[in-house]
Amino acid sequence: MATGRKRQSQRSGEVHCKTKKTALEDEPQIHFHPTDVILEVEGRDIHVNKQVLAEKSLVFKAMFESDFTEKYKEKIPLPGKKYADFVDFLYTFYYPEREEPITENKVLKIIPLAEEYQILAVKDKCESLLREVCQSTARDIEKRIETSTLVNYTACAAQFNMNSVLPFALRLCAECPPQSLKLAGIDAKVTGDLQRRIAECRNSLLEKELKPYFGEGSRQDFLNIAVLMWDSFNSAEKRQYEDSLVNSCNRQSGPSSSQPSAISLHTLIGYIIAAERFNLENLLTAAIDLASYCSYK
Template sequence: MASECEIEVSVQDLVVDRKTFEEIDSQTQKKVQTLFLRTDIILEVEGRQIHVNRQMLADHSPVFQGMFESDFKEKHMDNIPLPDKKFEDFEIFLSSFYYNEFQHTITDDTVLVILPLAIEYQVTAVQDRCESFITKKLKQATNHEIERMDIPTLLSYIEYAEKYKLPTILALAVNLCARYDIPVLKEAGVEDRVSEKTWKEILEDRNSLMTTFMRKILQTGNAADVLATFDLITGLVVGNPEDTHGLIRTYENKLVVMLTNYPEQLTVETLVEIIITGECFKLENLLSSAVNLAFMCDSKLMKGSKRYHQISKDTKATIDEKRVVWLQENSYCCYVSLKD
């Protein structure tokens, strides 16, 4: 009897397995059908052919849909020439949406290739991805989460934002551009690449930034807006790169003295900002001094800082490790008091 029951279960299992196999096989077939779409139209770009599926293009692009379904000559054509387009650019554009399973990601190298074509052919999903990519890059650069953005790229973003009316990107790019010294921007051809209105906004933002910066320096001393200060110094043109390097070292040394001898003049937020600055601008002496002060501060206060999350994992680990050793070696130690 036991063996019969075992046989019954095995048969049921086989039935389930067969159904499962059939479902998997059906899904695989659908993917294969999607991957190897029947091509029924040819796009001719720079004398070269791209074989595509008419319905796939129409599903993603209202412009192509209009060509194929409205009373246009392309409706009855098997070969559609696309004059004034570059073959490689159009291939990259198609790869951003044509196969759902194998869509290429947007990158620094492709975003400005894809964006204008996505706008022209009204592929809104791809346009949104491009805009999100640029917006994220600009915000990361503004918050010093990535390396300083080069001026040619920044000006390209402004050009495209103006041309295609992208206000969010334009505002972010203008604000970031204002951090560079005027002679540097002029040398990069800013006056030829952006509109007169936008150039005026950059100058106004630059003036406002400098005014605010100087006011805070006068009111609160050397540790005011540390990141902004280094932004301005590195963006200055002072005739000789060594002079800029000298300015950076001078300001760094003043901050090190403050960290070492006058920590009571610093707030937790300022200390966190100094750590972030040391990482962003690769200032080892400044970073080391800031870490040495941080591990002697209350960890709850440090971690409660608004920008603590911007400190790298390695630096956070170093601070925690040094704090553990310090507490073990000093039974009656008390945390360093910072300014409220």
């Protein structure tokens, strides 16, 4: 039986990992044969071929064929990159006949590299995957995406102009409770303009959800209370608006009120539903108090 350390193991097809003693405790070095340049990522070597990279990437093409210093180097450091991520990235395009599929747990790491090195085919595959994931989630009420992952999908789609992904991602965000989006870091990751679009989408969904509760011709009454734009208000505007609705209820409630029904029933129902949804305790109390003076009809 053969003994000793295995000197070579095959990962897939023509791509090999070769063990070699280094200061990094014999970490395997990735070889993409035939090689004529080394990419150094996190202090580890990736052996690649200039021509292959130049054929796939406009950035590598400029690096190796124009008068850049990298053209003449045998080893090119790539600072700021993660070794594992970069190897996964290479396996998406370096050998087309042996490429590995882009998966949900890798896609967000691969997209920035595909964009940076201008490998459009890889970026298109990433966009297709995200679009399919978001579409299938929107179609299947049993399927869910973690809120933090969804926020990352949305930020990524916006940052890298994935226009076929963004509408589905925004729709899914609109279905999430605003507080869960905040806990997932949406304020830091998604622009104010996109957050406004999410709020508008949520408002449309809310209006559709509440439509059965309102009779024909009552839609404008509900829109006038402006809760459909609630998430686009700042704190002061929210407080001011709630106070105005509370005052409106208080002026018309109580046994001494001559016109307790001056607020339409449809609008009053809207107040109560909105107050519950957005945790407006003062408005909820005032609206329920006013409702208690309405006739059963």
